[in-house]
Amino acid sequence: MTTKILIAGFGGQGILFAGKALAYTGLKCGKEVSWLPSYGPEMRGGTANCSVTISDDPIGSPIVDKPDVLVAMNLPSLEKYYNETEPKGYIIYDSSLITKQGARDDVITVGIPATKLASDNGLDGLANMIILGRTIKETNVLTIEQIKSSLSQMVPAKKAELLEKNIKAIELGYNYR
Amino acid sequence: MSEKVLMKGNEALAEAAIMAGCRHYFGYPITPQTEVAAYMAKRMPKIGGTFLQAESEIAAINMVIGAASSGVRAMTSSSSPGISLKSEGISYLAGCELPALIVNVQRGGPGLGGIQPSQSDYFQATKGGGHGDYHLIVLAPASVQEMFDMTFKGFNLADKYRVPAMILADGTMGQMMEPVSLDANAVETYDKSWATVGTGKHDGRNIINSLSLSPAQLEEWNISRYERYAEIEKDEVMYEEFMMDDAEICVVAFGIAARVSKNAVVAARKQGLKVGMIRPITLWPFPKDVINKAADKVKAFLSVELNMGQMADDVKLAENCKKPVYFYGRTGGVIMSPDEVLSALNKIEKGEAKQW
């Protein structure tokens, strides 16, 4: 089983960290993983994306050009990868930033107002983790317990407050209806 | 084996260099290799090593020359345009018979080019780059684990043969994170009684020099170095074979292009096409023999590269016109998809492809 995930949005939305959380959790669960960021000026305000592959087998190309799971945090990203997403795949998007609807019926499309939820719940800057929580719930690529456990290892102990917020954000996304 | 950690290729490489005993790093920032310098800047002062951001790539490689002359493991890293600047110094390293490690995390060229991944410095790395009769040992990692392991290999081989070694990576290898086990590889130590450390520490005077105004002497130096190159070609070739047992078409690819091609090989097999892959790990010495032998079994070769066709020449030379060679590449920082490689394979199968 191989899951190719593409997380895309604006630089500054925490795209790369959300991807890293997935890859790191995959590693901790004994999976093969790869994480490949877009890099360069894109990091500084333009679009950013990262390819994450989680697999039971050794990974060939780390580049995700046809995602099984697309996580889109802005409209340009959704438009860019909408048609590239594999049939029967998932498209999870931030519905507080993207209102346009696509026409595909061969993919599961899920909107979650991640950015709005973040600001409503005092979790500014954590829309990435909210949408990540939703992604896990929808796709079952990893479990929420696994993510929460690996996050506690990723976030340094002295930033306990940050860890708490991250976990709150993930749970918010996971339990959102 | 220790627990695997998730690490960027550039950082794994830098950590490996430190574990391999390198305490002298001289660099200059350039995307997409800057993490190597940043990692060294953080770590070296804490372990009594030297990290120095030079005024230019030219200065950095010459600082490497000074440190390597003094018998320590020294390295520099850069990306394509920076390697062009270092080429003078690399030629001097070769001429002075100095071991050192040079890392090229390639980006698109020529000129200032772009910053996205590329393999268009293949010619520069394997055919010279600088002036004069020389070779570099060129290692082409295809995973973060290999970025780590090849760094040890590079230092060991450089010291063993007194030649500069290069790690020819690319933007994806540098930027990508993969699980890597940071188990130290063997650190081989070789005699460095030739080093300029002061006459108080050895007999006679040691001179590090590439100059001779006597053609006969310079020829002798070159010939003796080429004798060592012959040993390297005999003993140090590294490659990986993938599904080659019954392959009818052999993909030849290295680095990230090999990773993409691996997917294409698997997809082709699902279609019933008998495709395999030879992945050179050393680009110099090039795995000539294995390709030549493969030519007796396969129908055709497809060289897949992130450039306009550079290694394809070497594939053709290696298989010695036994079978047709084809090429598929993308350039300028564009990475091909497995589908593109698959379609190139299908074209070969249908006889629609143009030979290289």
Add this chain to the structure above:
Amino acid sequence: MVVFEKTKGLTDAPLHYCPGCTHGIIHRLVAESLAELGVLDKTVGVASVGCSVFSYNYFNCDMIQAAHGRAPAVATGAKRAHPENVVFTYQGDGDLAAIGTAETVHAAARNENITVIFVNNAIYGMTGGQMAPTTLPNQVTQTSPYGRDVTVVGYPVKVCEMLSQVTGASYLERVAVNNVKNIRAAKKAIKHAFENQIAGKGFSLIEVLSTCPTNWGLSPKEALKWLDENMETYYPLGVYKDKYKEEK
């Protein structure tokens, strides 16, 4: 009784320099200083490209031959690898002040603990007498056959003056070797530069005004006089910076 002895700091290899060229004197001053300081066996010299390219055959210590202009960078690497060693470069004006300007300025800026011996004879000697960055205004060379035209190729670079503005540099002095008095002063400066390095005081550069009778088209004796009358007026002798003296 004083018996003249050859310094242990030089090998027995015969110098290849032209008759009347003052490179030989400068070699001797450097070699004597190292021998007197007792550091020959832990000295690493860096030869440059130009007339002094073969200096690795002459200095009786370990030597590295560097690419054109890059000696200060090579010396930086050598010194960083073995800070306990004495590391010096021996460079001409083309090497140091043209192609190697960046390496020179930045070694000074880092206050790299090395000694730079800069031989300024206002011409490229090895290649047969072309214009140098230090060729004087109106001076005739092979590539300034009508005299250096400052409106076209600009003015000579005054290295000591320039580096005196670099905060990092420790000790800068310009000397000459065209008469006994100047030679004595030059020796003192060169030795002091090495003493500075041994004391860990950082970057020292001694600019030595030198002659090139062959390419100046003068007899050795005339060349000494030409240096006195033309070079010393454009490149005044003296200490341009002595950081530690200032601090005292």
